Amino acid sequence: MKFRAILYSPLLHFFVLGGLVFILYNFKNPPSDRPPGESVLRLTEANARKLADGFAATFQRPPTQEEYRNLVKEWVIEEASVREALALGFDNGDTVIRNRLRSKMEFLAEAPAAAMMPDDATLEAFYKANAGRFASPDQVSFEQILLPPGAKANDIEALKTKLESGADPTTLGSGTMLPPQVEDMSTATVEKMFGSGFGVAVAALPIRRWSGPVSSGYGAHLVRLAVRREEVLPPLDKVRDRVLAEWRADEARQMREEYNQRLLKRYTVELPDFEAKGQP
């Protein structure tokens, strides 16, 4: 590496600046001048227990004596490092720390929702207003055959007549891995297999008649809808836990929103006289 390159290396700058900070700190606060309390690292009994509990939660057993000594040693190093880092202001402007703090505030704002218990009328109203979220999905059972590409209208009619008069559908149409028969599948799942629009189209067909063509992601199909089961909204008591969870999630979102707005009201924002230049 050329000398110039080293001189301009951000790493070098980092070391030099870091060194200056240490020198400055030691100059302003010579070790002998620091208050005595600052150099004491006291592990409280509660904290010591927390270390041991943390170990037990991880390893499913209490630490041995040696492991415990190691936990304490690591705690001491961590505590001392954190104090020195804070004294040097290393927490300032650290995006990880700032985001963590912001998350904690938001958690604080939302946390009450997790313990809230709405009265029955509130829960029932929420359940009714959001019935779609709690309904068990509509289901269809059907048979299908895939038409060869470019099949003519009269060929299709002839095929339908054959099928209506009892021909085995698995012997007709194009060979395909798509299932010839689908039983009790939600229309949403049907759309995952056949492509969007297909499930809804099948659900709208007349019952027990070969109908179509209906188009899927793979081409045109003749379909015989056997059974359609409408969407069913189970009674509130059957889905109470989920309704409660959703209600709380909604509350939490509102709380976060409300918190953000109230938070902003406490502050006056002063901005520089600077407009970011928009992209042309």
Added chain:
Amino acid sequence: MIKTSALLIITGLVSLVSALPAAAQETTDIGSLDSAKAGKAFSGKPLYSPYAGRNFPTRPLFGDTHLHTGASFDAGAFGARLTPRDAYRFASGEEIMASSGQPAKLSRPLDFLVVADHSDNMGMFPDLFAGKPDVIADPQARTWYDMIKSGQGAKAALEIIFSFGKGTLPKSMIYGPDTRPYKNAWQDTIEAAEEYNEPGRFTAFIGYEWTSNTAGNNLHRNVVFRDNADKADQVVPFTTLKPLGSDNPRDLWKWMQAYEDKTGGSVLAIAHNGNLSNGIMFPMIESFTGKPVDKDYVEERAKWERLYETTQTKGTGEAHPFLSPNDEFADFEIWDFGNLDASVVKKPEMLEFEYARSALKNGLKLEAQLGTNPYKFGMVGSSDAHTGLAAMEEENFFGKTTPQEPSAERLTATFVKDSKTGITVMDWEVGASGYAAVWATDNTRESIWDAMQRKETYATTGPRMAVRFFGGWDFEPADAETRNPGEIGYSKGVPMGGDLRAAPEGKVPSFLVAALRDPIGANLDRYQIVKGWLDDKGQTHEQVYDVAWGGDRKPGADGKLPPIGSTVDIENATWTNTIGAPELIAVWKDPSFDPRQKAFYYGRVIEIPTPRWTAYDAKRFGTKPLEGTRMTVTERAYTSPIWYDPAK
């Protein structure tokens, strides 16, 4: 000691994403199935309902086993604000607001999701609201507690926050880490999964990522629980930071064993794409000891690490052109610059211990030496997105990090830059990949986890093609004429992830392969089988066979099938399904089988070329791509292998 890590230069601005384009679609006939053929395929009269009494999986379930949210410290640092709850909502098909302030929605819901936030630095939050008697002994605290109970929680929370700000918070409510029970992010992650887990419709797994990253060499593992909260919340995740954690996978396996012993539950681990491990993901010599891997290592690894993340946003790790020079499809979304933080440059000799195919081969070697194959893994793809958004479609790609969410800048922005090593990775190199496909009978935690455990899975780089791969001794060409390969496949063979043992006299392994393209995706170019084997001298070999393909093509004199061509219009980011085939099905017999040699076989399905996410971005934002930017992609799927062992 002061260490610098790689400098991540991120630029990103918010802008609007345009609507999804309608993909051009056409189908091609693959021949009609007449009654004579059908009669050959089905011996005896079939039951009227082919689904009656069936207990095998009929449709693959798609999901992501590796998604980070704002609860991951690095995701938060990049500006990800979405929570695990947001992530589950999005994956189950709801529209949500991305961290960059633009609405995001999947083209169709996923079937399952594992939120896998980093176990290190999961946040700790005080549980202020548990109503503990010593807290609410204070009258003011009691008032707030009652407000919360009566539905005025938001008001109470704000009063508490502002009271704290003024320094008038009751003493009983001043929470120090050693004075009050803490509610941690792990608990919150578990609760989010419990809330959004809907058996039969959407599975929300409990999980986390163990992030071993010493010296920037990526050895991450995603840990997935089969269990519900009652078991998972008896433990806290294993971390890498000392003294509670460790960066050695052997310690993670001990943790997994301890979890199962204590709770009677089940966990498995999925190894992270090894392409940034700098030669230590699939060791023959353990990096932690410098000694050859031993019996203990191979047994434990085989037991716990059931799956491998073959493709994700940070590149694809199936095969490398340096290791597989004769495989023209090996050079796909390769990231081989160095390790995760770009602090050490890659050397060619590292590659063998990072890529799936070479690991499968070395696994045969280790099995011959130590009796167990440590690298007998199944394949999945996943996102590793740090956005809370499992959005891995080329035309609906929300990036790996929040600054990479759609914007006019991401086509030209820098992802990683290390001035010491000279490594630069641009945002355009990040791939819109991938998903995990699982052949599970039901969409539940238990059913999907069990399928993962038996490796009945495959990786896709994004599209949701249905891929079947069965191995046995008796598949015949007529089996490829069935409309229901699953029926024949399960009755005559083993599915992907399975084993063939002790070849019957005079028989060779035969495979029933089938693939159906994504219903809203591109046609298929070809279905290949990759074989690897161990010869009598202890050397490994590999061979790629074209087994089924679309269009009227014949292999050339070199045995290679001509390329399918391309219909991609890069400028307009469109393509048509006028080439390739919507379905591929075939039976293939190994032409050079030696019953004395250990071998593995896996399927690789290649789509026709389509526009890469970069082409959609260039079109929608009008941004000029940098020179060298890849604008097309041949999406693909990799199945879990089927292994052959001469021993009984």
